[in-house]
Each structure stands twice: as C-alpha cells, then as structure tokens.
Amino acid sequence: MDFLPVVLFTDWLVFLLLAVVAVTVWYVRRKEHLRAPWRRVAHSRSGMVGLTVLLVFVVIGLLDSLHFRPRLSNPDPDAKAAYAVEVLSVLDVALEPLRARREKTYSAPLASRLYAKEAIELGDGRQVREYPRLRFGGARLADPDNERDADIFRRTLAGVALGAIAWLVVALVVCVLIARRTDGHMASAWRAVWHGETEVPWSAILVTAAVLLVGAVVIVTLSAEYFVFGTDKVGQDVLYQALKSIRTALVIGTLTTLVMLPFAIGFGIMAGYFGGWIDDVIQYVYTMLNSIPGVLLIAAAVLLVQLHIDTHPEWFPTSLQRADLRLLFLCLILGITTWTGLCRLLRGETLKLKELEYILAAHALGVRHHRIIARHILPNVMHIVLISVVMEFSGLVLAEAVLSYVGVGVDPSMNSFGTMINNARLEMAREPMVWWSLAAAFVFMFVLVLAANLFADAVRDAFDPRVRTRVLSAQRLLKLLAGGPARATEARGS
Amino acid sequence: MLAYIVRRVLYAIPILIGVNVFTFALFFWVNTPDDMARMHLGIKRVTPEAIAKWKEERGYDKPLLFNSGAPTLKDQFAQTIFFEKSLRMFAFDFGRADDGRDIGREIRARMMPSLALALPVFMVGLLVYITFALGIAFFRATYIDFWGVVLCVAAMSISSMFYIIGGQYLVSKLWHLVPISGFSGGPDAVRFLLLPMAIGVIAGLGGATRLYRTFFLEEISKDYVRTARAKGLSEIAVLFRHVLKNAMIPILTGVVAAIPLLFIGSLVSESFFGIPGLGSYVVDAINSQDFAIVRSMVFLGSVLYILGLLLTDISYTLVDPRVRLE
Numbered sequence: 001m002d003f004l005p006v007v008l009f010t011d012w013l014v015f016l017l018l019a020v021v022a023v024t025v026w027y028v029r030r031k032e033h034l035r036a037p038w039r040r041v042a043h044s045r046s047g048m049v050g051l052t053v054l055l056v057f058v059v060i061g062l063l064d065s066l067h068f069r070p071r072l073s074n075p076d077p078d079a080k081a082a083y084a085v086e087v088l089s090v091l092d093v094a095l096e097p098l099r100a101r102r103e104k105t106y107s108a109p110l111a112s113r114l115y116a117k118e119a120i121e122l123g124d125g126r127q128v129r130e131y132p133r134l135r136f137g138g139a140r141l142a143d144p145d146n147e148r149d150a151d152i153f154r155r156t157l158a159g160v161a162l163g164a165i166a167w168l169v170v171a172l173v174v175c176v177l178i179a180r181r182t183d184g185h186m187a188s189a190w191r192a193v194w195h196g197e198t199e200v201p202w203s204a205i206l207v208t209a210a211v212l213l214v215g216a217v218v219i220v221t222l223s224a225e226y227f228v229f230g231t232d233k234v235g236q237d238v239l240y241q242a243l244k245s246i247r248t249a250l251v252i253g254t255l256t257t258l259v260m261l262p263f264a265i266g267f268g269i270m271a272g273y274f275g276g277w278i279d280d281v282i283q284y285v286y287t288m289l290n291s292i293p294g295v296l297l298i299a300a301a302v303l304l305v306q307l308h309i310d311t312h313p314e315w316f317p318t319s320l321q322r323a324d325l326r327l328l329f330l331c332l333i334l335g336i337t338t339w340t341g342l343c344r345l346l347r348g349e350t351l352k353l354k355e356l357e358y359i360l361a362a363h364a365l366g367v368r369h370h371r372i373i374a375r376h377i378l379p380n381v382m383h384i385v386l387i388s389v390v391m392e393f394s395g396l397v398l399a400e401a402v403l404s405y406v407g408v409g410v411d412p413s414m415n416s417f418g419t420m421i422n423n424a425r426l427e428m429a430r431e432p433m434v435w436w437s438l439a440a441a442f443v444f445m446f447v448l449v450l451a452a453n454l455f456a457d458a459v460r461d462a463f464d465p466r467v468r469t470r471v472l473s474a475q476r477l478l479k480l481l482a483g484g485p486a487r488a489t490e491a492r493g494s
Numbered sequence: 495m496l497a498y499i500v501r502r503v504l505y506a507i508p509i510l511i512g513v514n515v516f517t518f519a520l521f522f523w524v525n526t527p528d529d530m531a532r533m534h535l536g537i538k539r540v541t542p543e544a545i546a547k548w549k550e551e552r553g554y555d556k557p558l559l560f561n562s563g564a565p566t567l568k569d570q571f572a573q574t575i576f577f578e579k580s581l582r583m584f585a586f587d588f589g590r591a592d593d594g595r596d597i598g599r600e601i602r603a604r605m606m607p608s609l610a611l612a613l614p615v616f617m618v619g620l621l622v623y624i625t626f627a628l629g630i631a632f633f634r635a636t637y638i639d640f641w642g643v644v645l646c647v648a649a650m651s652i653s654s655m656f657y658i659i660g661g662q663y664l665v666s667k668l669w670h671l672v673p674i675s676g677f678s679g680g681p682d683a684v685r686f687l688l689l690p691m692a693i694g695v696i697a698g699l700g701g702a703t704r705l706y707r708t709f710f711l712e713e714i715s716k717d718y719v720r721t722a723r724a725k726g727l728s729e730i731a732v733l734f735r736h737v738l739k740n741a742m743i744p745i746l747t748g749v750v751a752a753i754p755l756l757f758i759g760s761l762v763s764e765s766f767f768g769i770p771g772l773g774s775y776v777v778d779a780i781n782s783q784d785f786a787i788v789r790s791m792v793f794l795g796s797v798l799y800i801l802g803l804l805l806t807d808i809s810y811t812l813v814d815p816r817v818r819l820e
Contacts, residue, residue: 288512291803293795295761299780300517300788304525307533394651401653402762407780421655428663442656450651457647 003068004083008324010331013255014065020258037383040462045201047458052208053451057246064091064247069318087320091247095240098223101136103235106427109436110226112138112148137226155225159218167213171206178202230436232423242440244415249448252331252400252410253393260335264342265385269377271343272350273369282347286340294337295406301333302326302408323411330403330410334396342388349381383463390459394452401445417445495811502807506800510584513796518580521789527554527575530785534592552592552786553578579789588790592782597790601772607677608759608771611687615694616756619702620749622695624738627706632733634711643707649700657697658690658766665689675768690767694760709741716740743814750809751802758795 028034041047069083092099106115113131120130133144141147171193178198179189196203219239222228229238271282289297309315309322316322353359354377362372397417403409404418405425412419424437531548532540549555556575564570572578579589588597630642666674672689713719714737722732757772764773772791779787810817 284509284512288509288516291509291796291799292513292516292792293755293758293799296776296788296792296795299776300520300785300792303780303783303785303788304520307525307529311529311532398653401655405655406761406765406777417653421653421659425659428659428667433663433667438656438659442652445653446651449653450648453647453651 002071004071004081006067006069006087006318006321008067008087008321009328010251010255010324011065011067013258013328014062014251017254017258018062037462041458042200044458044461045204046454047462048201048205049208050451050454050456050458052205053212053447054455056212057250057448057451060091060243061247061250063094064089064244066090067320085318087318091243095243098237098240098243101227101237103134103136103227103231104132105231105233105235106434107134107137107227107231107235109228109230110137110148110152110222111230112141112144112226115434134227137231140225152222152226155221156218159221160214162221163214163217164210166217167206167210170209170213174202174206229440230434232437233427238420238437238440241415241420241437242417242444245417245420245441245444246448248327248410248414248416249397249400249445251327252334253396253452255328255331256334256338256396257389257392259332260339260342261385261389263335264339265346265378265381268343268346269350269373269381272347273354273373273377275351279347282343286343289336290340292337295403295408297337298330298333298403299406299408301336302330302403305329305333319413323414326411327414330400334399338392338396342385345384345388346381349384350377353377353380383465387456387460387463390452390456394449394456397445397449397452401441417441499804499808502804506804509800510793510796513793514580514583517789517792518576521785522558522575522579525785530554533783552590579786583790583793588793589786591779591787592784597787600775601790601794604770604772604775605757607683607769608764608773609757610683611690611694611764611769611771612756612759614687614691616749616752618691619695619698620745623699623702623706624745626699626703627710628733628738630703630707631710631714631737632729634714643704646700646704646707650704651700654697654762655766657693658763661689661693661696662766675766677767677769686767686769690763690769694763706741706745709744710737713737713741746813747806747809751799751806753805754798754801755795757798758791 028038067087067089069085069087072082072084074082104114107113108115112134114134116131117129118132119127120132121127133139138144138148138151141151175186175189175193178193179186182189182192192198193202193206219228223239227237227239229242232238232241267282267286271279305326309326313322316325359372359376362376367375400409400416401418401421404416405422409418410416420437420441424434424441427434427437527549528545531545531554535544535548546555554575556573556578558575561570561573564573582589586598588601591597591600626642630639633639633642662674665671666689672685675686677683677686719732719736722736723729727735758776759769759771759773761773761777763769764771765777768774775787776791778784779791
C-alpha cells in the first residue's frame with residue numbers, strides 16, 4: 001500500500017456522529033410526526049442559508065478527518081514499508097500546493113514581494129536593501145510591480161466566470177429536480193424559484209450558493225499563483241491554516257455535545273423520573289460541578305492532561321496523535337462543564353411529563369420503568385436535546401478560541417482559530433501592521449458561527465413549543481470565559 | 495425569610511466541601527506532587543533529591559490524608575496535604591504560590607482592579623442593553639426590528655477577542671486616544687479603563703439585547719398590556735410604566751447571579767489590556783503552570799457562584815411579590 005490509514009480518536013467519534021446523523025435522518029424520514037418540525041426548518045429562509053454554509057464547512061471538516069501516513073519512497077522493493085511520521089489528511093492532498101509552498105516570512109495577501117526588506121546581492125557584487133521577490137507568489141510574472149494588478153484582475157475575472165458557470169449548473173440541477181416533483185416544466189420551476197414561490201426557499205439557498213461558489217472559485221484561481229490571505233511568520237499560507245482550523249472548530253462544537261449527551265440525558269431523566277435520593281445525589285453533583293467556574297475547571301483539567309501527555313511521550317507514534325488526544329480531552333472537559341445545563345432542563349421536563357395521564361396509564365398497565373423511560377419519556381424530551389445541541393455549537397466554537405488564547409485550548413501545534421488569533425496578536429504591534437492572519441481567522445470564524453446561529457435559531461423556532469430564548473450552559477460558559485460580566489446578562493433568564 | 499437564608503447557607507456547605515474534595519482529588523491524586531515537581535524542574539534529568547527539596551519547600555512532602563508519624567491524633571489529620579492545602583481554603587487561607595508569594599494577599603490586592611473594570615461594564619451594560627432592547631421592542635414587527643435582530647445575531651457571532659483587537663487598533667493605535675494597555679492606581683486609572691469598559695459593553699451588546707427583546711415581547715403580548723392600551727394609554731406610557739417594570743423581573747433576577755463573579759473579572763480583556771486583576775492572575779498562573787493559584791481560584795469562584803445563586807433567590811422575593819420563599 002502507498003499509505004497507512006490512521007484513524008485518530010476524534011476521527012472515530014466524527015464517523016460515529018456521522019452514523020448517528022444518518023440513522024436519525026433515515027428514521028425521521030419514515031415518521032410523519034417527526035418530519036413536520038424539520039419541514040418547518042426547511043421552510044425557514046435564514047435557517048436554510050445557514051445550513052448551506054454549514055454544509056460547506058462540514059464537507060471540508062470531513063475531508064480533513066480522513067487521515068493517513070504516506071509511504072516513504074524506498075529504492076529497495078523488498079524492504080519493509082516505512083511510513084512518514086507526518087500524518088496527512090485528504091484535505092491536505094487537495095491543498096497540496098498551498099501546504100507545500102513556503103515563503104521565508106510574512107507576505108501580504110496577493111503580494112509578489114516579501115513584507116520585510118532584505119539585503120540582496122546584485123550581479124556586480126554590490127548589495128541593496130530591497131523587498132525581495134517571493135518564491136511562489138506571483139513568481140511567473142516578469143515584472144510584478146507593473147503586471148501584478150492586471151494579472152490579479154484577469155484571474156479574478158476568470159474565477160467569477162467559472163464560478164458563475166458552476167452556479168448555473170447547480171441551479172439547473174435544482175430546477176430539474178423541482179420540475180420533476182411538480183408539473184414537469186422547467187420554465188415554471190425556474191419562475192417559481194426566481195420569484196421565491198417554492199416552499200423550500202430555493203432562491204435564498206441559490207443566492208448563498210452563488211456567493212459561496214464564486215468566492216471559492218475566485219480563491220482557487222488566485223491561489224494558483226498568489227497567497228490569497230498572505231503568509232505568516234514562517235512563510236506558511238494563512239488560507240491553508242484557516243481551512244485546517246475548520247475541522248478543529250467543528251470537532252469542538254459537535255463532539256463536546258456528543259460526549260456529554262449520554263450523561264445529560266441519563267442523569268437528567270433519572271433525576272426527574274425517580275426523584276427521592278437519586279434526584280438529591282444527581283442535583284448535588286451538577287450543582288457542585290456547575291459552581292466551579294468553567295474556565296478554571298477546564299484550565300485545571302487541561303494542565304493535568306498536558307502533564308500526563310508530556311510524561312508519556314511513548315504513547316504517541318506521531319505528534320498529530322498527541323495533539324488529537326489533547327483535543328479529545330478538551331472536548332470531554334468542555335462536555336463536563338456544559339452537561340449540567342441540559343441535565344437540569346431534562347430533569348424539569350421529566351418531572352412535568354411523569355405526572356401526565358399516559359404515563360399513569362402505562363404504570364397501571366404494569367409497564368416497567370425502563371420501558372416507560374425509553375418509550376414514553378425519552379421521545380418527548382428529544383426536542384430539548386436537539387435544541388440544546390444546535391444552540392451550544394456556536395458558543396463552543398467561540399469558547400475554543402478563547403481557551404486556546406488563555407493557553408488551555410488545543411495543542412499549540414494544532415491548527416485552530418484560537419491558535420491563529422493567539423499567534424497573530426503580537427503581529428498587531430508591527431509597523432506596518434500584519435493584519436491578514438487575524439482577518440482570515442475573523443472571516444472564517446464569523447461565517448461559521450453566524451451560519452450556526454442562523455441554523456440554530458431556525459431549529460429552535462421549529463421545535464420549541466413555546467418559542468423563547470432558552471438559557472444554555474454554553475452561553476454561560478462563554479460569559480465566564482470571554483466577556484466577563486458584560487455577557488453575564490445574556491446567560492440567565494428563563 | 496431568615497430561616498430560608500440560613501437553610502440555603504447550610505445547603506451551600508456540602509457543595510463547597512464537594513468542590514474542595516473534587517479539586518483535591520484532581521490536583522493531588524490524578525496528578526501527584528511528584529509530577530508537579532518534575533514538571534517544574536523539567537521532565538527529563540531530574541534527581542529524586544531535587545524533587546524532594548522542591549516538595550519540602552512548598553509543603554507538599556506530607557502524606558495526602560493521614561499522617562501516621564505525627565504525635566497526637568489531631569496532628570495526624572492536621573499535618574497532611576488535604577488539611578493544609580485544601581481544608582484551610584474554607585478560612586480563605588490559600589497558602590503560597592510557587593513563586594513564594596501569599597495567594598490570599600495577592601487576591602485581595604487584585605480584586606480592586608478587576609472590580610474597577612467589571613462593575614462599570616456591568617452597570618453601563620445593563621442600562622445600554624435595556625435601552626436598546628426597549629427601543630427595538632417599540633419598533634416591533636417593522637424593518638427596524640428585523641434589522642436590529644439581524645445586527646444582534648451578527649454581533650453575537652464575533653468572538654470577543656476581535657472586539658478587543660479591533661478596539662485597540664482603532665482607538666489606541668490609529669487615533670491615539672488612550673494607551674493600548676497598562677494600568678495605574680488612583681484617578682489616572684480611568685485613562686486605562688475607558689477602552690476596556692467600552693469594549694466590554696459593546697461585546698455583550700448583541701446577545702443581551704436580543705435576549706431582553708424577547709423578554710419585552712413576551713410581556714407586550716400579555717393581557718394587562720392590552721387592557722392598558724384599551725384604557726387609552728399611549729405606547730410610551732405602556733412600555734415604560736407597565737412593560738418595562740414587569741420585564742425587569744427576569745432581567746434583574748438573571749443578572750444578580752453574576753454580581754459576585756464580578757470580583758473575578760474577565761480573563762481575556764484583563765490579559766489583553768494588561769490590567770492586574772484576578773482574570774490576568776489566572777491567565778498568568780495557567781501560563782506558569784502554578785497549580786496552587788488555579789486551585790485557590792477554583793475554590794473562590796465556587797464560593798462566589800453559590801453566593802450568586804443565593805442572591806438570585808432572594809432577589810426574586812424582592813422584585814416579584816408573587817414569589818414567596820418557604
């Protein structure tokens with residue numbers, strides 16, 4: 001084999017999550033009463049726009065979750081295969097040019113020259129101090145100072161044209177699909193989409209797709225020759241770092257809730273259903289965990305995990321696997337600090353449900369406790385679980401950046417928005433300022449979190465019987481981490 | 495009322511004991527003092543003597559729970575790490591940090607700068623958010639409402655660190671209005687605190703305004719508001735005299751819990767602006783891997799949090815006559 005597949009801990013969980021989502025979709029599709037709220041989500045304009053953007057991020061994150069170690073070339077065919085210590089992902093292969101191109105140090109976005117002056121030897125032995133040419137950025141141009149703008153313009157134009165063509169193809173496919181479901185006329189389908197008369201807001205989705213496609217294709221055409229977001233201190237492409245950070249953000253946002261769900265659901269329902277001493281114990285545990293400020297608990301736990309990892313280097317064949325374990329622990333610890341909110345909500349809801357007549361009837365018919373919980377209670381609290389999972393996502397993505405800044409987030413060698421901001425913070429003081437790393441982190445994070453917020457709002461509106469901002473622990477955590485008292489106000493309420 | 499408060503305080507004690515034991519287990523069992531010493535002295539090339547010396551200097555050389563070598567039964571429990579490092583925190587005796595300084599004194603000294611930043615942010619923030627939310631609620635179901643909410647969601651989606659970085663760049667670097675970071679005592683502190691305060695308020699604007707808007711809208715849809723309008727009250731009178739008063743109940747009871755935690759301050763903005771408060775104390779402790787400080791702050795934070803819960807319950811009875819504490 002030319003490569004050795006590597007499945008990291010978080011990869012396992014990502015695939016597990018994917019399987020759970022797939023099973024849920026399959027199950028929900030068959031039940032009309034479960035489909036109804038999802039249909040409301042699908043009819044929400046902002047929700048579907050958010051979902052479209054999220055899907056792009058998810059695809060990038062999934063590509064980045066397929067890891068392998070390439071085989072080292074060896075002239076002797078009989079020798080035992082040796083594999084590189086560097087773990088790559090499918091995304092790395094797709095972004096090979098971005099990953100491999102290294103400049104000496106900072107360069108501005110779309111630049112053809114370095115950011116700092118250097119002494120350059122002229123042919124006749126004299127030296128001049130000048131901005132040297134980049135090794136890759138605009139390397140094909142003979143006279144970059146005069147030709148660069150025109151070249152960038154040409155490439156952008158080509159990118160817009162290609163993107164528009166790609167979008168047209170997508171739009172046509174959508175219209176064909178709509179036409180096949182309705183009367184079969186392409187023209188009427190096109191008109192319905194164009195005037196926003198379809199039930200699913202295809203016009204909004206297609207506008208979003210247009211922006212995304214044109215933006216992506218322009219970035220691709222420009223990346224062939226330039227660094228679209230510049231390079232960082234060691235000359236690495238900032239765009240590549242931003243794309244790699246997506247997986248970290250998604251993993252933190254989703255796996256944290258995944259690992260906490262069994263505890264929150266199990267304890268929450270048990271406390272509400274059985275009451276008595278079980279309720280007392282569970283309430284005691286979550287009040288205790290809740291009373292420890294989240295960031296301090298995370299800091300303590302991450303420091304301890306880091307210490308264990310440092311004292312046992314033999315556990316990890318590659319550095320990525322080490323960073324991955326730390327990421328997994330970060331998810332676990334974040335999960336511990338955030339499960340209490342959901343647990344309390346579920347306890348309250350179960351308390352209400354168990355007094356209802358149908359539960360009483362089940363008792364009278366002699367149904368056992370675990371059957372009642374599984375058949376009658378669990379399905380009726382799942383909407384709370386779903387709402388809290390989607391609502392917590394954006395808070396967790398923001399929390400990751402803050403934690404990494406404080407020094408208890410992901411491993412410093414792992415790409416994440418937090419490490420990008422942390423590294424770029426000192427660059428602000430430079431003259432002229434190095435702003436592009438921050439700009440890239442800002443754009444990607446903002447788009448991701450905004451999309452997640454829009455989608456979460458749509459899900460909440462569709463599933464919550466009494467639509468109202470719920471209080472969730474991720475927001476409270478974020479308050480403690482980031483804004484301090486200013487954000488405190490948003491945390492409590494219902 | 496008094497009986498209720500006493501009962502709540504008594505109820506807080508087992509929780510604090512739980513926190514205390516939990517942090518003890520986390521810091522001394524999961525991770526032994528030997529590990530700590532090894533980390534501070536360097537992972538490799540460290541002699542057992544160096545570890546023993548490091549532990550002795552900081553008082554980590556005693557048994558964890560039970561000291562069988564001590565002369566009296568009292569000392570057998572008192573001369574242990576659990577008693578000296580963990581139980582003593584109940585008397586707010588936090589011991590010494592790894593650099594030898596007294597943690598308790600450091601906390602008392604750093605509380606004021608934290609409070610000087612956090613308290614104004616809290617008060618001004620509350621005023622601003624309520625004003626904005628009431629304004630949006632006044633224009634409900636119009637384009638102003640729609641775009642207001644859109645802006646709130648967008649503002650919520652920006653990490654607080656970008657607010658700080660952007661503010662520092664614009665106000666300090668471009669316009670040279672206030673220093674980028676730093677702190678000084680006395681009235682001069684205002685110069686340093688102005689920007690962090692403004693940014694603190696702005697960073698919370700989106701989320702809080704949106705939340706309070708839903709509180710206002712919920713009140714507006716109630717029957718007594720319809721009655722008030724039917725009596726012929728103007729919209730302004732309805733909003734200020736009736737809706738605002740009733741919506742203040744969830745708002746106030748919601749923020750009361752955060753008041754004790756104001757002492758801890760904000761980690762990010764204090765460390766970005768170089769304000770020597772408790773937030774930056776924690777960040778520094780994390781960076782220098784000083785477990786004694788982190789442990790103390792965990793305990794202090796839980797005490798303040800539980801105090802906040804107590805205040806919340808009491809504030810319910812004060813602002814909402816329908817709630818009676820039994």
